[in-house]
């Protein structure tokens with residue numbers, strides 16, 4: 001629904017500065033009249049930039065492939081329908097690591113914006129929403145064969161003055177049930193990883209992928225990242241924000257979720273960063289932390305004709 005044309009409270013026809021949407025061959029960029037912007041590559045519907053008044057909020061590797069030859073290293077790649085290497089005994093077993101959503105070209109479905117009265121009773125644009133779609137028929141032949149289900153994805157990216165929301169709707173348009181996992185693999189931009197803490201994970205169970213996928217319980221109220229970190233925190237209350245803060249407790253990001261009860265915390269650290277051909281510069285692991293909202297520790301089953309929806313809202317530098 002395009003709400004940008006509704007009559008405004010200050011009179012029909014009053015012209016209000018509208019968000020601009022710039023559509024290029026392979027990117028869509030929306031900018032609010034107040035200056036915040038978001039850029040999405042159609043390849044993977046990957047958000048590659050989110051700018052607020054405080055500058056760029058997402059990390060993007062200097063060697064990220066932006067030509068559709070490889071999943072984009074940075075921003076928010078979308079993981080679907082499998083997280084990590086697919087299990088050999090599952091319907092996803094022939095798919096690549098993290099599935100096909102991040103390596104398929106999506107379609108831009110359109111924009112809508114919402115407005116309301118500001119504190120001084122003047123009308124202002126609050127948000128712009130961009131919708132992207134992917135369906136079975138749009139996949140490469142290889143992916144269609146590897147995962148032969150009739151599905152429809154609608155990925156909505158909403159930009160407001162201080163937040164970015166990403167919501168995925170999954171529809172089963174076929175006659176067979178299917179199972180899936182989803183993850184929003186968000187690379188947050190940070191100045192110095194040694195000064196970053198991740199909060200609200202205390203007492204939560206996690207699987208540590210750097211220690212043979214063993215199970216642990218988080219003991220820290222403010223997790224510091226001091227080495228390679230690859231943990232899947234499970235059974236979280238999505239309404240309790242995961243807060244990324246500085247060591248002196250200044251909030252940098254706050255992430256709330258809907259229907260996404262797992263959160264992956266990932267930093268490759270020095271050696272692994274060096275080993276990734278598309279990660280640059282080598283020491284850029286100091287300038288990023290991935291906090292990835294998802295549902296990955298179990299499979300979601302979607303029955304024929306049903307739909308599922310989940311998402312995240314990231315507030316920046318509160």
Ligand SMILES: O=P(O)(O)OC[C@H]1O[C@@H](O)[C@H](O)[C@@H](O)[C@@H]1O
Pocket residue numbers: 071084097098185209230231264266292
């Ligand atoms: O290199 P990729 O496929 O983008 O994956 C990056 C990382 O993604 C994280 O979500 C995984 O937990 C890690 O195990 C993985 O290394």
